[in-house]
Every structure is written in C-alpha cells, then in structure tokens.
Amino acid sequence: MGEGEAPVTGQRGTRQRRAVSQVLDANDDFRSAQDIHDQLRQAGDKVGLATVYRTLQAMAGTGELDVVKTDTGQAVYRRCREEGHHHHLVCRECGAAVEVTGPSFEKWADQLARDHGYADVEHRLELFGLCPACQAG
Amino acid sequence: MGEGEAPVTGQRGTRQRRAVSQVLDANDDFRSAQDIHDQLRQAGDKVGLATVYRTLQAMAGTGELDVVKTDTGQAVYRRCREEGHHHHLVCRECGAAVEVTGPSFEKWADQLARDHGYADVEHRLELFGLCPACQAG
DNA sequence: TTATCTGCAAACATTTTGCAGCGAG
C-alpha cells in the first residue's frame, strides 16, 4: 500500500526516447524539434513528431536540456553541459554555441530589479553572432 | 523625370493608423497586437486584425515602437521612449515596463564575443518580474 | 488618377492535444 504518487522521475526507457537522446548526443549545436525529427527519419528511426516534441519537453523539464528561442520564436535544444544558471552565445549560421556565465552581469541585473522594486525577477539573455568557422566559410 | 523610387517614409495618414497610434499613446505598458485590436473594437474603432499587425510592424520598423517577445513567443509593443539601445524590465503581471541601459553589461557582452571569436554579435536581453504595484495587489 | 492601404479569409509554421492501440515493467 501507499506506493505514493508516481515518482516524477518515472520515464520509461523506450526506443524512441533513446533515439532522441542519441541524436542530441551526436549534435554539438542547437537543433529544433523538427530538425531532430528529420535527422531521426534519415537515420531510419521512425519516431512521431509529436513524440519528439513531448520527449524534448520532458527532458527540458528535468534540466538535462538547454532550450533557446530563436529570432522567429522557434525553440531549439541541445544537451546541457554546465549545471546551473548560464547563457549562450549562439552562431546564427550553424547553431554552434558557447555557454557563458557573467557574475557581474547577474549582479547588475539583481541590483536593477531591486532599484525598481521589482520582485521575483528573472532574465533571458541570448547572444547571437557568427562563429569563427562560419566567418571563414 | 526621375521622381526616383518612392520614399521609404511614404506612409498614408489613415483613420486606422491613427487609431492604433492613439491606443499606443493611451497605454503605458506592453500590449500584444491582439490586445490592441480588442481595445480598438471596444472603443468603437473597427480595424482589421491584419491591419493592426501590419501597422505595428511598420511602426516597429521605423523604430518608433519597442517590441519584446514574451515567454510564449508572443510579440508585445509599446511606444518607444528612449532613443538608441536599451532593454526592458517588464512586469509579467500587468506589462508595465522600465527601460534600462547597462554600459557595463554591453561591454561585458562585447568582450565575450571577442574572446570567442564571434563576429557581428547582437544580444537580446529581457528582464521579467513583478512590479511594485502588482506585488501589493 | 493611382499607388497605398484595408478587410477578409485562407495560408502558414510551430506546437499541443485527443484518443485508440502498443509495449515496458
């Protein structure tokens, strides 16, 4: 009795899940759900688009994935490297990204919020540019 | 001869445009295109939704409007106060916003880009929180 | 007059959801 509520961690090890995870491992850059879906099909793994969305969402929820919204509002994902709070410098050409942290920036933001009496402040910071490789190309 | 290409500035003074402009003047906070459309209808001004979108887009293009993308990717607008580059501390409850600039932050961002060899870097920074008024409520 | 603007509805792109069936544990 009292097995209690299902552990939030309760994810089943399905083929589809594994396939998505694998694609994420294989890519060093940010990809959209649809990109990942295409890549999956090309590799011969048949996975529904909805499932890709659901899986990415689930993984992002546990913090194992980083999500960035592009210019057009599209969400792009990649496996998270650094724990904790950080931002990304993303190449707008190829999706390659560097994770960055800025203690001084964080402090500035906090101070700013305090100065204006805003509570519960969070920020979204994205940096977009051309990576060295894409400049050369 | 040579009237030349039409001046980019060629905007006609239509009732609809004026109505949208008026709503923007009346609001001190960020509103979505649809919000503005609703507000317009309530005020008795019949303006098509597409026209609202087109107008807002045009105004944003000339720099007379600030645009911020919310969490959900929705675009929200308000008349721009400060010229030049700045960011916003927006109340996630009521849309009230403070415009902020951060020279130290800008410098940090530039340096970061340089350190990683990224060119043509731009950043998007939004701060979301609860404004003093909404905390009280 | 005439180029621009407007309104409508249909097109779009991305993401979410309902539901019957499959499959991991």
Next chain:
DNA sequence: CTCGCTGCAAAATGTTTGCAGATAA
C-alpha cells in the same frame, strides 16, 4: 496486467499573405 508512451491527425496559436475594393494625396 497496467499505465505510461506512441502515432496519427485534428486543433490551437499567433502571425502573414493574396486579392479585390476603398481611399488618401
């Protein structure tokens, strides 16, 4: 066996676009 996962297709969102007719200059 069960309950969560999956696939499909349909729905939902928010925004854009094509086109015929209205309108500012």
